[in-house]
Amino acid sequence: MGTKVKYIHNCETGETIVREMTEAEIDQEKASVAAYAPVIAAEEAKAAAREAARAKLETLGLTTDDLKALGL
Numbered sequence: 001m002g003t004k005v006k007y008i009h010n011c012e013t014g015e016t017i018v019r020e021m022t023e024a025e026i027d028q029e030k031a032s033v034a035a036y037a038p039v040i041a042a043e044e045a046k047a048a049a050r051e052a053a054r055a056k057l058e059t060l061g062l063t064t065d066d067l068k069a070l071g072l
Contacts (some may be wrong), residue, residue: 004029
């Protein structure tokens with residue numbers, strides 16, 4: 001993996017600073033990603049359940065318009 005960098009943009013001056021991330025910033029980024037992982041997993045599970053329900057309804061003969069009317 002390459003060097004991690006941080007972009008800092010000053011909206012007033014238009015200046016952008018690009019610098020290497022410190023160890024503390026890298027550790028914080030890793031903690032944030034780890035904390036967000038359960039949220040991503042839950043959203044993926046919801047999407048899978050929604051698709052499974054849609055597939056079951058389609059096997060019953062419902063059309064795309066019927067599914068849209070049901071909010072699927």
